[in-house]
Amino acid sequence: MARALIDALVDHGVHEVFGLPGDFALPFFRHLEQNADRLPLYTLAHEPGVGFAADAAARWHGGPSVACVTYGAGALNMVNPIAGAFSEKSPVVVISGAPGVDEAGRGLLLHHQVRTLDSQLRIYREITCDQAVLDDPHRAPAEIARVLRSCREQSRPVYIEVPRDRVDAPCEPVVPLPPSSWEPAAVNACADEVMARLFEASRPVLLVGVEVRRFGLEGRVAELASRLGMPVATTFMGRGLLAESAAPLVGTYMGLAGRPEVRAVVEESDGLLMLGVLMSDTNFGVSGERVDPRATMVAADRGVRVGFHVYPDVPLDALIDALLERCAGRAAPAEGRVASALPVPPRGLVADAAAIHxxxxxxxxxxxxxxxxxxxxxxxxxxxxxxxxxxxxxxxxxxxxxxxxxxxxxxxxxxxxxxxxxxxxxxxxxxxxxxxxxxxxxxxxxxxxxxxxxxxxxxxxxxxxxxxxxxxxxxxxxxxxxxxxxxxxxxxxxxxxxxxxxxxxxxxxxxxxxxxxxxxxxxxxxxxxxxxxxxxxxxxxxxxxx
CATH class of the missing domain: 3.40.50.970 (Thiamin diphosphate (ThDP)-binding fold, Pyr/PP domains)
Structure with missing residues (x-):
C-alpha cells in the first residue's frame, strides 16, 4: 500500500516530501527512503517547519507537495501551518502515520492518543478539503485517487492517515480520476457576459490573486491582459504574480494601505475583473467597500459572480480559456488603456553610518x-x-x-x-x-x-x-x-x-x-x-x- 501511495503522489505531480519521523510513521518512512531517487525526502527539525516548507513548495509548483509526520504529537504540532495552507489555498498533502488497526482493538490507551483514536482525524477535517484513512487496502486505491483529485482541483490541503500495520499490505495501483465535470454551456454564457462588460467599460482592469498561481495560469492570464490591452494589478496575497511575464502590471492593490496611484486604477474601474482573488480584509486593505460590487466580476472557488449574476461550478482555467478564445484576433477597444508601469521602487542605498530604516x-x-x-x-x-x-x-x-x-x-x-x-x-x-x-x-x-x-x-x-x-x-x-x-x-x-x-x-x-x-x-x-x-x-x- 505504501508503494501504491508513493506512485500515486508522483503521478499527481508531487516532487518532494518534507517530514519528521515518529514511531507510528516509521514503516512508511522506510518506503519513502527507498524511493528517494524519484521523490526526495527532506527531514526538518520540528513539525511546524515541515508544514510551512511543504506549503511554500506547493505554492512554488502550483501543485501538491507532501508533509509527512507521525500520529498525535507530530500531526497536531502541524495544525497551524495546515490551517494557513487551507486559508490561503495551498495544496499540501498531509500524510500521518497512525496506530495499527489491530492495536486499536486491544482496549488500551495508546501513546500520542488525545481523546479517541479518531480525534486527530476529526481535527483535520476542519482544515483539509478531503480525508482518507487507509485501513482497508482494498478500498485504498479509490480513496487515494479521490483525495488527490480533491487536492489538485480545490488547491487545498488533504489528509491521508496510514495505520502502521497496513503499510506493507498488498494493494492495487491507484488509477487517477478524471477531472470533475463542468457544464460548457455555463462557461460559455459566463464568458460572453464577462466579455460584454469588459468591452462596454471605459476603464477595465484585471485584479489577480493567488488562485492564478495555484492553478498554473500566470501565462494565460498575462496573454489575456495583453490581448485586451488592460492594466493588471495584483492583490496583497498575489504579490509577485506575473513577475516573469510581459503583462502590463501597475502594482499591488492594498486599499487604503496601498499606493494612491494603484488604488485609483482599481477603485475607479468600471469593469473590474478579479481572477482568483480571495475576498479578505488584508487583500483590500480593510477597505473593501471602496470597490463597487456592481462593477466587479469575481472568479474564484470554482464559481463566477458578474455583478449580481452567479455562475456556479465554473473552473478558473475554463473561464480564462473561454475568454482567450473570445478575444483572439480582436484589438483592444480603445487606445491608451494600459496604465503606466510599476511604481519605481527605492534604490541607491546611501552606505553611511546612519541607522537603518x-x-x-x-x-x-x-x-x-x-x-x-x-x-x-x-x-x-x-x-x-x-x-x-x-x-x-x-x-x-x-x-x-x-x-x-x-x-x-x-x-x-x-x-x-x-x-x-x-x-x-x-x-x-x-x-x-x-x-x-x-x-x-x-x-x-x-x-x-x-x-x-x-x-x-x-x-x-x-x-x-x-x-x-x-x-x-x-x-x-x-x-x-x-x-x-x-x-x-x-x-x-x-x-x-x-x-x-x-x-x-x-x-x-x-x-x-x-x-x-x-x-x-x-x-x-x-x-x-x-x-x-x-x-x-x-x-x-x-x-x-x-
Missing amino acids: PRDIAAALNDLFDETEPMPVASDMGDCLFTAMDMVHTPLVAPGYYATMGFGVPAGLGISAASGRRPLVMVGDGAFQMTGWELGTCARNGWAPIVVVFNNASWEMLRTFQPEAGYNDLDVWPFARLAEGLGGRGYAVTTRADLKAALAAARADESRFQLIDIAIPRGAISDTLARFVGAIKGANRPPGTR
Missing part, C-alpha cells in the same frame, strides 16, 4: 537584485512583508491572509527544495525565534538561502496598535553569532554601510546559508505598514469619531 532594506535589496537578478522571496508576517511591497516585482510566498508568524525561514527552505534556486528570506526577530532554527538543516540538504532578519527587539507590528504595551518587548538575541553554530555565516549590521557590505559578502558566498541580523530602531516602520495600521485604526473607530 525598513525603506533602506528595500533599497539595498533592490540594488542587490539589480546587480544579479531578482531572487525568489519567502517572507514572514510583519513589517518584513510590508517592506517587500517596496521591492522589485519578484516571485514571493508569504502568509498574507492567514498572517501566521514562523512561516518565513521554513518557507525559504521549501523554495530551495522545490526550485533549486537560492531564495531570499525576510523575517522579523520574533518570528525567527519560532522557526529560525530550521536553518540548521541547510547543510545536510545543500541549501544556502540569504536570510535577512529585521531585528528591533520587539513585536513591532503589534506595538503599532498598542504602543504602551511592555509585553511587545523582546530580548536581543545574537542571531549573527548563532548562525555560525547552525552551519551558516552571520553578519551583525547596525548601519547602512554595514548593510551594503553584508549583502555583498552574502551574495558572494553560496557555500552555506547567510544570515544578516539588521538592528532597526524601535518605532521605525515601513511606509506601507504605517498606511496599513492607519487604515485599520480608521476602520475600527466608532461612528462619528475621528
Whole structure:
C-alpha cells in the first residue's frame, strides 16, 4: 500500500516530501527512503517547519507537495501551518502515520492518543478539503485517487492517515480520476457576459490573486491582459504574480494601505475583473467597500459572480480559456488603456553610518537584485512583508491572509527544495525565534538561502496598535553569532554601510546559508505598514469619531 501511495503522489505531480519521523510513521518512512531517487525526502527539525516548507513548495509548483509526520504529537504540532495552507489555498498533502488497526482493538490507551483514536482525524477535517484513512487496502486505491483529485482541483490541503500495520499490505495501483465535470454551456454564457462588460467599460482592469498561481495560469492570464490591452494589478496575497511575464502590471492593490496611484486604477474601474482573488480584509486593505460590487466580476472557488449574476461550478482555467478564445484576433477597444508601469521602487542605498530604516532594506535589496537578478522571496508576517511591497516585482510566498508568524525561514527552505534556486528570506526577530532554527538543516540538504532578519527587539507590528504595551518587548538575541553554530555565516549590521557590505559578502558566498541580523530602531516602520495600521485604526473607530 505504501508503494501504491508513493506512485500515486508522483503521478499527481508531487516532487518532494518534507517530514519528521515518529514511531507510528516509521514503516512508511522506510518506503519513502527507498524511493528517494524519484521523490526526495527532506527531514526538518520540528513539525511546524515541515508544514510551512511543504506549503511554500506547493505554492512554488502550483501543485501538491507532501508533509509527512507521525500520529498525535507530530500531526497536531502541524495544525497551524495546515490551517494557513487551507486559508490561503495551498495544496499540501498531509500524510500521518497512525496506530495499527489491530492495536486499536486491544482496549488500551495508546501513546500520542488525545481523546479517541479518531480525534486527530476529526481535527483535520476542519482544515483539509478531503480525508482518507487507509485501513482497508482494498478500498485504498479509490480513496487515494479521490483525495488527490480533491487536492489538485480545490488547491487545498488533504489528509491521508496510514495505520502502521497496513503499510506493507498488498494493494492495487491507484488509477487517477478524471477531472470533475463542468457544464460548457455555463462557461460559455459566463464568458460572453464577462466579455460584454469588459468591452462596454471605459476603464477595465484585471485584479489577480493567488488562485492564478495555484492553478498554473500566470501565462494565460498575462496573454489575456495583453490581448485586451488592460492594466493588471495584483492583490496583497498575489504579490509577485506575473513577475516573469510581459503583462502590463501597475502594482499591488492594498486599499487604503496601498499606493494612491494603484488604488485609483482599481477603485475607479468600471469593469473590474478579479481572477482568483480571495475576498479578505488584508487583500483590500480593510477597505473593501471602496470597490463597487456592481462593477466587479469575481472568479474564484470554482464559481463566477458578474455583478449580481452567479455562475456556479465554473473552473478558473475554463473561464480564462473561454475568454482567450473570445478575444483572439480582436484589438483592444480603445487606445491608451494600459496604465503606466510599476511604481519605481527605492534604490541607491546611501552606505553611511546612519541607522537603518525598513525603506533602506528595500533599497539595498533592490540594488542587490539589480546587480544579479531578482531572487525568489519567502517572507514572514510583519513589517518584513510590508517592506517587500517596496521591492522589485519578484516571485514571493508569504502568509498574507492567514498572517501566521514562523512561516518565513521554513518557507525559504521549501523554495530551495522545490526550485533549486537560492531564495531570499525576510523575517522579523520574533518570528525567527519560532522557526529560525530550521536553518540548521541547510547543510545536510545543500541549501544556502540569504536570510535577512529585521531585528528591533520587539513585536513591532503589534506595538503599532498598542504602543504602551511592555509585553511587545523582546530580548536581543545574537542571531549573527548563532548562525555560525547552525552551519551558516552571520553578519551583525547596525548601519547602512554595514548593510551594503553584508549583502555583498552574502551574495558572494553560496557555500552555506547567510544570515544578516539588521538592528532597526524601535518605532521605525515601513511606509506601507504605517498606511496599513492607519487604515485599520480608521476602520475600527466608532461612528462619528475621528
